[in-house]
Amino acid sequence: MMRSKTAAAPFALWMTLFTVIPLGIVLWFAFTDEQGQFTLSNLSSIGEYAGTFGLSIFLGAIATVICLVLAFPLAFTISRAKGRKQQTMVMIIMLPMWMNFLLRTYAWMSLLENNGFINQFLRVIGVLADGQSVSLINTNGAIVLGMVYNFLPFMVLPLYSVMVKIDNSVIEAAQDLGSNVFQVFGRVVLPLSLPGMLSGITMVFVPAVSTFVITKLLGGSKTLMIGDAIETMFIGQGANYHVGATLSLVLMVLILVCMAITGMVDKEGEGDAA
C-alpha cells in the first residue's frame, strides 16, 4: 500500500500543479469581478448563452448518435474478423488520426465549398447547371459532418475493444436456443457491448460539445458554439476572463453530469448481468 502511494507521487504532483490549481483559478475567476471582489453577476450573465449551450448540446448529440450508428456495425465486423485482417482494419480506422486534425478539417472545407469538389462534380455530371451550387459549407450540417469525421475513431475503438471479448460461442449458444438475428443483437451483443458504447459516447460527446475549430472552418464563424464563445472570452479584443471562466465552469458541470449519467447506466447494466 505504502509503496504504491510513493509510486503515484509524481502523478499526484503533476495533477496538483496542472489540474487542481488551474481548476481553482478558473473557480476564482468565475466568482470574482475585475476588482477581485466576490460576485455572482458572471453566473447570472450566463443566461444569454443558453441558446449557445443548447445548440452545442444538440449538434454534439446528433454527431454522437451518427457516430454510434456508423461505428456499431463497423466495430462488430472488425471484432469478428480473423487475426491479420482484424489488425489491418483497426489500422485503417486509426489512419486518419495520423494526419493533423486541422489539415483534415481544411480538406473538408475544400470539398464542401461553393466551388469545391462536390459542387464541381455535381456540375460535371449535370445535376447542377453551370454557376449553380448547393450550399454545403457554413451550415450546421457541415459542422456535424466535421465532428462525425473527426471523432468517429473514438467511438469505434472502445466499441471494438469490448466486442472483441464477446466469444463467438455465446452468440452461437443464443442461436442454438432459437434466437433470431434481432434477438441475438438485442439480448446478447448489445448488453455485452454496453460499456464500450458508453465510453465511446463520452469520448465523442465531450469533445464534440466543446469543439471550436470545426465551427470556425466549416461553420463560417457565423454562429458560435460554446467552445468558440469561451475562446473569444480569452483571446482578442473582447476578452473577459471572468465570463470565460464561468462559461468553462458551466461546461465542466454539464460534462460531469453527462459522465455521471453514463456511469449510472453502466452500473445498472452490470447489475442486470449479475
Add this chain to the structure above:
Amino acid sequence: MKKLACLLLAILFVCSLSAPVSAENVEPDTTITLNVYNWGEYIDPSVTDLFTEETGIKVNYKNFTDNESMYAVLSSGAASYDIVVPSDYMVGKLIQEGMLAKLDFNNIPNFKYINADFKNLEYDPDNAYSVPYTWGTVGIFYNTKYVKEEDLAQGWDLLWDENYSGRIFMFDNQRDAFGIALNKLGYSMNTPDPAHWDAAYEALVEQKPLLHQYVMDQVFDKMINEEGWIAPYYSGDGIIMMDEEEGNPAIDFFVPESGTNRFVDALCVPASSPHKREAEMYINFLCRTDIALMNAEYIGYSTPHVEAQQLLDPEIGQNENFYPPEEILKKTEIFLTLPQETGAYMDQLWMRLKLADPRWGIFTAVVGVLAVGFLGLFVVRFFKKRRKR
C-alpha cells in the same frame, strides 16, 4: 504645460532648421546592435543589410502579429527594443502611458519627405513621437465577373445587397465590422453614443443571413477561387488578391465615397531604448527616398513618403484606390482608442451577434431537467440502500 512644451519644441525645431548641425548632438555609436520590433513581412529584407553596410550598426529584427501582443511585450519589459511600429491608436495609447521617447527631428531630416496629410494626426497631435511608415484604408474587394459596375455606387450598402446573398464576406473582428456599419449609417467610427452602436448592431444582424461567412486571413483564398465575390479588407494586404499570377485578375478594389477607416503604422522609439540616437538614424534611413521606395514596393501598403510615391509604378502610385484623392481622404477616420465602457459595449454586442438563437436554449433546459432528475434518482437510491443495510 503641454502648450508650453509644444512651444518650446517648436522653437527648438525652428532653431534647428537654421542650424542643422547642433553642437551638442552626440555622435552615433556604430558598434551597437539595434533591436527592431515590427510586423511580419513589413520591410524589404535587403534594406536591413544595406543599413548595416552603410553604418556598421547591426540590426536584430523581431516580428509581432498584432498591436496587443506588441503592447504586452513592451509593457512587461521582457525585452528591450529600440524601434517599434505600432498602429495609430496604439501609438496614442503608448504616448498616454509614457512609453515612447520624444524624437529629435534634427536627427531625422528626411521627415520632410513625409506627406503633410500624415503629420500631426489625432493620435500624436504635435507629431513629437512618431514618424508615419505605411498607411492604408479599408475598402471593398469585388469580383468584376459577377458584381455589376453600377452596384458599386451603393458604397458600403453593397455588403447588404440581397442580389449577392451568400457571396458576401465580412470582417471577423468587431472593430472593423462595427466601423463599416457605423460609417454606412453616417456615424463616426469612434462614436461614444450607445444608440449609434445599437443601430450598427441592428445593421449587422440584418446583414448576417446574407453573408457567406465572417472571415479574416482566409479571405485571400476564398476571394481568389471565387467562393465569394465581395469582401471588405485592408487595401495593402488585399493587393495580393488582384495579383496577375498569385491572385485573380478579375478582382478589383474601391473605397466607398462615404468614407472609411484609414490606418497608419508609425515608427517610434520606446522610452526604454538605450540607443535613441542610433534609432533615429535608422528611422531617418527608412525615410530616405530610395529605401522608402524599396519598402513600398515590397510591403504593398501605401507609403506616406511623397517622393517614393511618385517613383512607384504609376499603376500603384497613381492609383486612386491606394492613394485616394483629397476629398475621400478627408472623409476617412482613424480608429481612436475607445473609452472603456464603449469598448466593452461593442464586445458585448459583437458576442450577441454571433450567439445562437435563444430558442436553442430548449435543449439546455432538457439537459438541465434530465440532470436534476438523474441526480434525484441517485439520491433516492443512495438512501434506500443505506436503509437496507
